[in-house]
Amino acid sequence: MLRRLVGGLAAAALALSAAGCGGSAGDGKQSVTLWMYPLSTNDQSVNQTFWSGVEQGFEKAHPDIDVKVEIQPWENREEKLTTALASGKGPDLVLMIPDQVPQFARTRSLQPVDDALGGPREDFQPGAISGSTYEGKLYLAPLYQTATLPAYNKKVLAEIGVTEAPKTWDEVLSWVPKLSAKGYQTLDYTAATDASLNGSYYLTLWQSGGRVFAPDGKSVAFNSPEGEKALKILVDIYKQGGIPKSQLTAQGDASTGPMAKGKVALNNAMSVPFLKNLQKLWGADNVMVGPPLSNGKQGVSFGLPGGLALASAAKDPKAAKEFLRYVTGSEVLAGLSKAFGYFPPRKSVPVPDDPVMKQYEPYLSTMFAGEVQPASRQVMSVLAPHIQAALKGDKSPRQALDDAAKEANELIARTG
Missing domain, CATH: 3.40.190.10 (Periplasmic binding protein-like II)
Structure with missing residues (x-):
């Protein structure tokens, strides 16, 4: 079920509640909760429509797993995320960019996702992989690439x-x-x-x-x-x-x-x-x-990947990794790029048919996300x-x- 969480104390309470976490959905299914942030700030309905479709597609292929995508506001993101992960009652998966990873990896709030990609590692742009890696381990499953x-x-x-x-x-x-x-x-x-x-x-x-x-x-x-x-x-x-x-x-x-x-x-x-x-x-x-x-x-x-991080406190990391493989598969990545205007992080996924993006396409392999250091x-x-x-x-x-x-x-x- 896709849910849009709003700012304020009510949102913080919901985000930290046990109901918002992964684990059993109460009907024998495993439950995976994802905190996503608006990739389109101009039209919120685009975010709702896209992630609702992702949920439905995944659950159809995996009827034993219930996915909940909670679209969080960008405001006060760092504070809410730090509190949630420290409490162990936050999301199973959350959108991050490279420079957020070290602080949470060092406190063991995140676990590596090397085995949770939806395609061969070599099919991902080098900058998407290097930017998602910290101390030799992959902590982000890349969803998109900026350039x-x-x-x-x-x-x-x-x-x-x-x-x-x-x-x-x-x-x-x-x-x-x-x-x-x-x-x-x-x-x-x-x-x-x-x-x-x-x-x-x-x-x-x-x-x-x-x-x-x-x-x-x-x-x-x-x-x-x-x-x-x-x-x-x-x-x-x-x-x-x-x-x-x-x-x-x-x-x-x-x-x-x-x-x-x-x-x-x-x-x-x-x-x-x-x-x-x-x-x-x-x-x-x-x-x-x-x-x-x-x-x-x-x-x-300079170009940043954005990807999904897996919380160490995830109640069912196996189910969460299955979802990561799904969303980093070619079909979902192609849909995300088209819906939000980002570059796909995988070489085999076509760049949207946009004349400006096509000018950038030959140089996607040169994008560097910077040096990840705490x-x-x-x-x-x-x-x-x-x-x-x-x-x-x-x-x-x-x-x-x-x-x-x-x-x-x-x-x-x-x-x-």
């Missing part, structure tokens, strides 16, 4: 005689003085300290062959030659007027900011929804998508002010990264 790519304003680039998307950051750097002379911004970038680094400095770092963390996760690695090389790109663009001073502290908004107003040449991590918005603003003929930029390492862009969010908060300081010229790139690394390593040592 970003560089997007360019063809009209702006025509002003400096550029007609094709670049492949390297060196090509972009050669544009900066020409664009600045004509009053254009080169890169849509924000250095606001509360902004995510995944689509900004981290992406440039990965494209330079660097890493945020050491392989064992016990220290940071961004203060490497590759990390310095990545930061120098951003500093050089800023110094030559390719990033305005206002964007050092303001949150970027690809839908309403300078990029949307047609004054910027490039955004390095444009998602499909934002690209479609640009097409409306500029006209589809003025928008160009390019391959991931390289600064020493080919083929890296302190990843806190480390990002430590690093961001130092990136900002380097752009402002208050520190050299080397000093900024070394200072940030010292703080971040102390943080990791404290938090274990």
Whole structure:
């Protein structure tokens, strides 16, 4: 039975009640409860219709298992989920993204799902598998994949005689003085300290062959030659007027900011929804998508998988894994992609027949979900002010990264 839970105390009580958990359904059937979150925020009925169909399809094939999909609100998600899993009375399955996994895996609130995929592991996109893996074990059964790519304003680039998307950051750097002379911004970038680094400095770092963390996760690695090389790109663009001073502290908004107003040449991590918005603003003929930029390492862009995690307290993990195999099967994944506009995490599942998504399709294998580490969010908060300081010229790139690394390593040592 599909149920929509609303916010507030009533929802929290329902979520934590024994009736909302897996186990016996009271009629001899096994019961599996899934906490799902709206994948479509524009039309709630799409969520209801899709998951109701999934329930019915699964229960028809597995009449001895009763599935309950409870559509939760996004508001206060972290707090509710932490409380529910800690109590042992939460859902059997829950939608998560990669950076949520470490905190729950470390407290043994989740169990691995390596044996619960609906197809061969090699059929899943490499980024979907790596992003769903923590300490060598698969903790998410991938449901969907997001993707970003560089997007360019063809009209702006025509002003400096550029007609094709670049492949390297060196090509972009050669544009900066020409664009600045004509009053254009080169890169849509924000250095606001509360902004995510995944689509900004981290992406440039990965494209330079660097890493945020050491392989064992016990220290940071961004203060490497590759990390310095990545930061120098951003500093050089800023110094030559390719990033305005206002964007050092303001949150970027690809839908309403300078990029949307047609004054910027490039955004390095444009998602499909934002690209479609640009097409409306500029006209589809003025928008160009390019391959991931390289600064020493080919083929890296940012894209997250979303997947289902299995609670350690699940009353019937065997039934829950049977449901995971069903929803990660080709038929359900194809339906999900079509209903919500996400990319399928499996190579054999066709990308929806959407002209923008088709432009991204050749690069799905390059999507990287980032580095899964328990302190990843806190480390990002430590690093961001130092990136900002380097752009402002208050520190050299080397000093900024070394200072940030010292703080971040102390943080990791404290938090274990």
